[in-house]
Amino acid sequence: MNALWDVARGDEAWYRRLASEFRSLWRRRASWRKADLETLFDLAYTHGRAAKLRKPLFGRQDPVRVVRSLHFLLEGLGDPYVRFEKVLATGSQNKLHGMGEAGIIFLMHCGSQGLLP
Numbered sequence: 406m407n408a409l410w411d412v413a414r415g416d417e418a419w420y421r422r423l424a425s426e427f428r429s430l431w432r433r434r435a436s437w438r439k440a441d442l443e444t445l446f447d448l449a450y451t452h453g454r455a456a457k458l459r460k461p462l463f464g465r466q467d468p469v470r471v472v473r474s475l476h477f478l479l480e481g482l483g484d485p486y487v488r489f490e491k492v493l494a495t496g497s498q499n500k501l502h503g504m505g506e507a508g509i510i511f512l513m514h515c516g517s518q519g520l521l522p
Contacts, residue, residue, distance in 0.1 A: 423448060427515040434475070437468035445471070448515075449508030456505060463503030474499040478509065479516040489513065 427448055430441060446463045450456045477499050478485075478492050491497045492509055501509065 423451060424515045427512070431475075431516075434472045437472055439464055439468065442466065442468055442471055445512075446504070446508070449504060449511050451511065453507055456507060459503040459505070461503075463501070466502055471501065474501050475512065478513065485513065 427445075430437075430444060430448070433441070442464050443460065446457070446460050450460075474492055478488050481488050488499075489509060491499050492501050492504075493506060494500060
């Protein structure tokens with residue numbers, strides 16, 4: 406039973422580190438560059454190796470546009486489920502190209518834990 410507790414503690418520390426990295430990146434969002442988009446994508450798909458095939462598509466976007474879409478997703482008004490759908494919707498001005506449901510959900514989770522400044 407102790408081994409399971411140790412694994413759970415290790416996982417908790419791992420996710421705290423990821424959330425801290427996301428929070429640090431989010432604080433610098435006004436000065437994001439293409440490399441920051443790659444870092445964000447890697448965070449969003451921590452466990453999704455196959456999903457990283459879409460990383461080049463995500464990385465070609467304008468960082469300012471990505472910040473605007475993430476701000477809408479994480480801090481916008483209204484129902485978060487509706488904002489989630491709008492970030493995924495084809496043709497939406499908030500669409501995050503190359504980012505799928507799993508990555509967006511992970512970023513929402515990081516943002517919902519009271520981690521954003």
